[in-house]
Amino acid sequence: MEKRTPVVTVENVNKSFGDNHVLRDFSMKVEAGENLVILGKSGSGKSVLIKCIIKLIETDSGSITVLGKDIDALGEDELNRLRADIGFLFQSNALYDSMTVKENLLFPLRRHWSKEDREKMADAAILEALEDVGLAHTINMMPAELSGGMRKRIALARTLILRPKVILYDEPTTGLDPITGREISQLMIDVQKKYNATSIVISHDLNCIKMIANRMIMLINGKNYASGTFHELEAATDSKIKEFFE
Ligand SMILES: Nc1ncnc2c1ncn2[C@@H]1O[C@H](COP(=O)(O)OP(=O)(O)OP(=O)(O)O)[C@@H](O)[C@H]1O
Numbered sequence: 001m002e003k004r005t006p007v008v009t010v011e012n013v014n015k016s017f018g019d020n021h022v023l024r025d026f027s028m029k030v031e032a033g034e035n036l037v038i039l040g041k042s043g044s045g046k047s048v049l050i051k052c053i054i055k056l057i058e059t060d061s062g063s064i065t066v067l068g069k070d071i072d073a074l075g076e077d078e079l080n081r082l083r084a085d086i087g088f089l090f091q092s093n094a095l096y097d098s099m100t101v102k103e104n105l106l107f108p109l110r111r112h113w114s115k116e117d118r119e120k121m122a123d124a125a126i127l128e129a130l131e132d133v134g135l136a137h138t139i140n141m142m143p144a145e146l147s148g149g150m151r152k153r154i155a156l157a158r159t160l161i162l163r164p165k166v167i168l169y170d171e172p173t174t175g176l177d178p179i180t181g182r183e184i185s186q187l188m189i190d191v192q193k194k195y196n197a198t199s200i201v202i203s204h205d206l207n208c209i210k211m212i213a214n215r216m217i218m219l220i221n222g223k224n225y226a227s228g229t230f231h232e233l234e235a236a237t238d239s240k241i242k243e244f245f246e
Contacts, residue, residue, distance in 0.1 A: 005032050006065070007166055007198045008053060013062030015048055022048050024222030025062070030166075035192055035199045037209045039244055040219030046202040047091075049219065050168045053200070054086050055079060067165060084112045087164030087197075091171045093155035095143040102126055102139045105158050112162055129157040132194065133187060149180035153187065160191060167191070169201040173208045185211040206245070218244070 008030040015023040022045040030036050040046050051057040053064060055071050064071050069082055095104050105126045109118050130136040133153035143151055152172065159167060172188065173181035185208040192199055192212075203209050209216065210230050218226045218233065220240050226233060234245050 006030065007032050007034075007067060008200065009063075009065040010049070010053070011063045011065075013049075013052060013064065014060045015045070015052060015057065016060055022222055023052070023059070026219070026222060026224055027062075028217055028224050028227070030198060030200055032198055033192070033196055035188070035201065035212045035214045037201045037203055037213040037216045038219055039203065039209065039216055042204075044219050045222060046219055047170055050088075050170060050200060050202060053168065054083060054088060080112075084108075084162050085165045087159035087162065087167040089152075089155055089159050089167065089169045089172060091174060093143075093151050095151060095155055095158070097143050099142075100139070101130070101135075101141050101143070101146075101154055104143070104154065105129060105161055108158060108162050125161055129161040130154075132160055132191065133157045147180075149176055149183060152176065152180075152184055156184075156187065156191070160195070163195060164197060167197050167199045169199060169203075171202055171204065173203065173205045178207065181205060181208055182211065184208075188212050 006029045010026060010028045012025045012027055013023050014025060026049065038046050038049065048057055052059050053066060066082060067085055074082060106122060109122050109125065127136060130139060133156055135150060135153050135157065138146060138150065146154065169188065173184050176184060188199065189212055191197065201212060213230050215227060216230060216233055217224050218241055226236065226241055233241055236242060
């Protein structure tokens, strides 16, 4: 895909829960190869927005196009195929505690690869994904035997195994110490370079954001309030933007 093609387009999206109007005519475009960070206060709707992008949550109005497909026009099978191209790294990692690292990585392949492909290629794919995150030696370990940073890496490896074109990260460094947070941020940069994936990252962590963001969007009062590079927004005089950097 050539540079500057929108990979995700969100147009005038509204989403309410009862009388809680979370997204208000929210619009954004994300271009191929970008590392876009969405910054907003707790409860501002960042998770709701990325869940709308993979249709885990239905919007009330507006449109969302991902990799050229209007997600509201897709049937269940097409939506599933599209979801294989979109990696979602949950804040909780969502690893299965009763499965080994290898079994955790096999899980998405069971859903999206044929039995024949799995028999031929799963072992090599699992090893490569683990090598990408520097954890090949943990292949037979259980998640409980790993540190928080290692679990985050395994969750990322499980996302990478399907070679997603778009990766959605929900607060990837929350709960990690600053050094581990930096390592994860560096890994996200490395992954973006290796696979030329497009990343949409929700984060409050200014150190992480400063490292990874090519561009940022401020989600304020349900709207795309401002967009720019870290340095542009850091230098903004608008009080609503300034408070994030203080
Ligand atoms: N399934 C749901 N049902 C009802 N309300 C919801 C649901 N999901 C989210 N909300 C509400 O939508 C608002 C935005 O939530 P969201 O999780 O997107 O916030 P956030 O910006 O990601 O916050 P944080 O940084 O704390 O994770 C909150 O008021 C939340 O209570």
